[in-house]
Amino acid sequence: MERFDREFHQSDFDKFKLCPRMFYYREVLGIDPERTSEPALAGTALHSTIDRAHRDQIWEEEALFQIWQKEFEAEITRVLSAGVELPRGTIDAGIYRAMIAGYARKPWNREATIVLSEREFFFEIRPASKTYEFAGRIDQLIEVPTDLLLPDFPELRDIGKPSVIIHRDLKTGQKKGISAFELMLNDQISIYAYALKYGVFDVDCDGVSETYLDILPDLHALYFLQDHIPYKRPPKDKTVRGPGMYLTQRPLGRLQSIPRELMPTCTSIRRGEYPREGAARGFCEKYCSVRSHCESDLLQEVA
Ligand code: SF4
Structure with missing residues (x-):
């Protein structure tokens, strides 16, 4: 069998844990996907739309939805011209509109200062005798006035800071892995948290990761945008699906154990x-x- 001979990405951990054999075909042999899906492309388009909302301060639903539609069509053209199979007619654009509208409505999004968005990183770990290299890209690092978060996240009232730094990963798929325990175990968050503290980032987008940020965010979050989709028939005890962001932490003491936590998967x-x-x-x-x-x-x- 051919050997894996590049740096690790956060997504390698997800793929390997779903099926090591699939990981082998995709990431070791480099076999291109035979097919992709409209939800995957719609998610990529939604990331671009949110990036644009912050960059150009566009918060009007219709304008953002039109940006999303254009980005989605561009993604479809890109994969079809690469000869990738793409089953069509599988998504409801209204769902993406609702996610965009919900995002734009939240004051903790509109008033957030973007510290970093879509930036590549690199770091090494040496938990034992071998060195493992990691590379990847973080979605967002934001600074938000704490007051704006309290209506949705009352547990932050004792945080004792006028603003908090949050690293978050935006998700357009089904909500999963959101319990406090699962978030503590989440490899993706651990890898990003380690990168922010000890890694180097390509801050100026010149293709070279060279800047140490040495940041320990107050919070890390998986942000499930589907929480913003209104219920057709809300259950008795709920008006919204959830708060959107599911928060956790990676304090300094935990960061120090992350190389050993990642080692078994790297070794396999x-x-x-x-x-x-x-x-x-x-x-x-x-x-x-x-x-x-x-x-x-x-x-x-x-x-
Ligand atoms: S690689 Fe093989 S075993 Fe793994 S998910 Fe695909 S078909 Fe199933």
Whole structure:
């Protein structure tokens, strides 16, 4: 089997844990996806739309929705011209409109100062004898007046600061992994938190990560934008789906243990252990983008 020979990305951890074999085809052999999905492209377009909202201070729903539509069409053109299969007619644009509108309504978004947005990073860890390199891109680092957060996040009233620094990752998919325990274990947040404290960032977008930020955000968040979609029929005890941001922390003491937490997955990937675990998780038929490769290899192995 070929060996994994590049730096680790946060998404490697997600992909490897879904199915190590899929990770092998996609990230070790570099097999391009045979298909993508409209929700994936719509999510990319929504990230661009939010970036533009902050950059140009556009907060009007219709204007933002039109930006999203243009970005979405551009993404579709890009993947179709690359020959990637794309099942069409699978999304409801109204859902994306609602997510955009909900984002724009929140004072803690409109009044946020963007400290960093969509910036590449690099860092190394050496939990034992081997060094592992990590690279990636963070979505947003923002500074928000604490008062604006209190109506939705009353638990922050004792934080004792007029403003808080929040690192957050924007999600357009289904909400998952949001309990306090799951957020504590979230590898993605751990990798980003470590990067902000110990890594270097490409702040000036010249393609070289060279700036130490040495930032310890007050909070980290997974921001599930679907929480902004209004209920058609709200349950008795709820008017909204959720607060949007699901907050956690990575204090300094925890950061120091993160290299050892990441090491087992890094070691498995480097050793070349890629079992077909997607089947047990019901992943093969519906979601796997490299199933035909996996299937034909299996047929040869068992022949
Ligand atoms: S088909 Fe299933 S087992 Fe094979 S790579 Fe895809 S998810 Fe993994």
